Amino acid sequence: GAGVSQSPSNKVTEKGKDVELRCDPISGHTALYWYRQSLGQGLEFLIYFQGNSAPDKSGLPSDRFSAERTGGSVSTLTIQRTQQEDSAVYLCASSPRTGNPSSYNSPLHFGNGTRLTVT
Amino acid sequence: SQKIEQNSEALNIQEGKTATLTCNYTNYSPAYLQWYRQDPGRGPVFLLLIRENEKEKRKERLKVTFDTTLKQSLFHITASQPADSATYLCALDMDSGAGSYQLTFGKGTKLSVIP
Numbered sequence: 001g002a003g004v005s006q007s008p009s010n011k012v013t014e015k016g017k018d019v020e021l022r023c024d025p026i027s028g029h030t031a032l033y034w035y036r037q038s039l040g041q042g043l044e045f046l047i048y049f050q051g052n053s054a055p056d057k058s059g060l061p062s063d064r065f066s067a068e069r070t071g072g073s074v075s076t077l078t079i080q081r082t083q084q085e086d087s088a089v090y091l092c093a094s095s096p097r098t099g100n101p102s103s104y105n106s107p108l109h110f111g112n113g114t115r116l117t118v119t
Numbered sequence: 120s121q122k123i124e125q126n127s128e129a130l131n132i133q134e135g136k137t138a139t140l141t142c143n144y145t146n147y148s149p150a151y152l153q154w155y156r157q158d159p160g161r162g163p164v165f166l167l168l169i170r171e172n173e174k175e176k177r178k179e180r181l182k183v184t185f186d187t188t189l190k191q192s193l194f195h196i197t198a199s200q201p202a203d204s205a206t207y208l209c210a211l212d213m214d215s216g217a218g219s220y221q222l223t224f225g226k227g228t229k230l231s232v233i234p
Contacts, residue, residue: 045223
């Protein structure tokens with residue numbers, strides 16, 4: 001079956017440019033997450049969408065980062081005025097997790113990420 | 120503050136031996152803990168979940184233990200094979216800093232199984 005799809009798989013951009021990263025979650029999954037993974041580092045939580053609720057943006061590192069999820073499905077992570085320290089792999093994951101605490105332990109299904117290089 | 124630590128960045132083991140990976144956490148009592156596998160250039164893949172009231176969970180050659188007193192989970196791969204070489208991540212819900220709890224990952228342990 002179809003998994004989580006991310007595009008592009010690789011993106012090279014110049015410092016100061018804006019970039020958009022796309023995530024297509026597994027159909028029917030109400031929860032969607034963005035994480036960032038820098039070389040030699042763990043996964044850093046960025047943002048979490050749950051159904052129609054307001055997203056949890058507590059992990060976004062600066063106001064240059066924003067994300068949308070349209071129609072409860074596809075999500076776009078936008079980085080404005082990119083900096084070299086933004087270079088990393090951006091991972092998207094979806095989950096059948098809902099607002100019901102009994103579903104909180106639902107595993108995450110990850111895409112293969114977008115490798116962003118800011119030159 | 121809450122922390123999750125995998126205390127080995129890398130582990131080399133001979134094929135056929137049992138690999139044991141450690142995950143420790145502080146200042147928290149999670150209801151469950153998850154383990155993932157990540158291969159180079161790929162996203163993490165879920166392996167096992169263990170709940171706080173479970174001491175041990177098994178899946179084929181994998182075994183996970185959860186000691187809430189020691190605040191530690193151990194991940195074992197028995198009869199290890201070169202194909203088991205990957206980075207293994209533990210994860211649990213932690214306060215994201217804004218009062219909501221999100222799945223937080225350790226930095227992972229890179230396992231190399233030597234033929």
